[in-house]
Amino acid sequence: MVIDDKLLSKLEELSHLKVAPEKREEIKEELSNILNFVENLNQLDTDGLPDKFSMRDTYSHLRDDNIEVDKNIGKSVVENSPKYQDSSFVVPRIV
C-alpha cells in the first residue's frame, strides 16, 4: 500500500491533525512501510473465523438500574478545562 499525497490528506482530515509540510515526505514513506509490513497477514488463512474479537464473552455485567453519579467529578472536569463559563465549556462560535 502506498500512501500518496491525496490519501495522506484524507487521513489528516479523518484524524483532525496536520502533518508539517517539511515532514510530509518522510511520513508518507513511514506509513507506507508500516502498511507494507502488516500486509504479511494476507499470508495467513483466516477463512471462517469471526470478524470481531473479544477477550471473553462473559464480560457484559448487569447491575441494578440505579443512578450513580459523583457530581464533584463533573464540576472539576469543567473547571479544569482550557476555557469554561459557569458549568459549560466555552468553544469558538459555531453559528
Add this chain to the structure above:
Amino acid sequence: MITLKEALKLPKEELPHLKQDLKKRIEEKKELNAYISLDESGDGVPILIKDNIQVKNWSVTSASKILQGYISPYDATVITKLRENGLAPFGRANMDEFAMGSSTETSYYGKTLNPHDYERVPGGSSGGSASAVGGGVAIASLGSDTGGSIRQPASFCGVVGMKPTYGRVSRYGLSAYGSSLDQIGPITQNVEDSAILYDIISGYDPKDSTSADIEYSPITPNLNPNQKYRIAVIDNYVKDASTEIQQAYEKTIRTLEKLGHTIIHKEMTDAKYDISAYYITAMAEASSNLARYDGIRYGSRVEGENLKDTYFRTRSEGFGDEVKRRILVGNFVLSSGYYDAYYVKAQKVRYLIQQKYSEIFQDADLILSPVSPTLPFKFGEKKEPLDMYLSDIYTISVNLAGLPAISLPVDWVGNLPVGLQLIGKPFDELNLFNGALSLEQGLK
C-alpha cells in the same frame, strides 16, 4: 532500597523518614529523569505512578504536550486500592507519550536513562517506572502494559515487571490507548513484592465493563516456589534473538531443569504476524481513544479561527510525531474500503494466536520466552518506526491473547541485565508467580 514487603511492616511514624530518604536518593540520581515530578498524595508506603494513571488533584499528562494543564478529578481504581492498603501514590513516572514507544524517547519531558548504562534506553513505555526501581530510587511502581510496556522496561532495568490477565486489574482511571490490550501492573524489586502489589490492585471493578467478575484468591499467602511445572520453550521464537539473549535463555532452561521443572519444546507461528495484528489493533483503538483530545475539555488548547480549526491546531501542536503516526495509521485501517483488509483481518488473526496459546497450554503450565530480542539499545539507535515496532516481537502476542506474564532478571551481560518472561494461562496468576519465584530463588 527497602523492599515493599519490608516497607509495609514499618510503623506508621517511620514513613515520613522513609519518604525523606527516598527524596534524597531521587535528588542524587536526578539525571535518570525517571520522575516527572514528586507529587505526593496521602500517607502510606510511597509508590511511583506512571503518568497515565489518574491520581486525584494531580496533573496527569501521559507525558504529552496536549495534556499540559490537565488536573485529574478522580482516583483510578488501582489508586483507591493502594490507599486502602497502606500505600500512597508518590511521584509521576516518565513514559513514552501516550504509552506509544519502547524506549521512553517520545516523552514530552525528555528521555529517561537506563540506570545501568546512561547511554542506553530504559525501555518503554513504562521507562520511568522501571528505571526508578532499577536505579534504587523507588520502592515499587505501577506501569501499564499494552504490548510489553511493563515487561520490556523491567527487563532492560533489571527488575520484575508483571502484566496481569486482561480483566484482572481495573482500567478505570487508566488513560486508554489500546482498550482491548491495556492492563496496569506492578514493577518491583523482586517476585514476592510483585505478588504483594498485584494482590492489592487486582479484583473485579464495576466501573470497568471489561473487568472480570470472577473469584479472586490472594496470591501472596499461597506462594509456593516448590511447585513443579511443565514449562514450554518456543524453539522457533528464540532463533531471532541476539546471541546474548539466546545464551541467557539456554542457561535459564538448565536452571529450571535443575529445579525439577519439566521442559517441553513447542513451536509458534512466526511472530512477525503478531507484530502486524498488534499494530493494526493498537493503532485503530488509539485513533478512537485519542479523538477526545481536542482542546475543548482537557489540557491545552490552541485557538483557531473556528471550532474545526481549533481542533486541528490543538492536535497538530499537542501530539508528538509517534502519536500522530499511530493516529493516522489507525484511521487508515478503520477507514471505508480498507477496514476489512486490515482491521478485520487483524481481529481474525487474534483468534489464531489465542488458539495457538490454548494448544500449548493443553500440555504446559507455563511458557518461557525472551522479553526483548536484544540487550537495552542505545539512544537514537532505532530511528525507523518499524525497527522500534519489531523490538516488541516477544511481548505483544501476550496482550493480543490477554494472558498474564511476568518478566524477571535472569542474567547480566557486563553491566546490562537480561530479563526473560514466564507466560501463564488466563487467570492462573498463582502458578505464574510460583514459577517466577522458583526461578528467582534458583538463580541466587
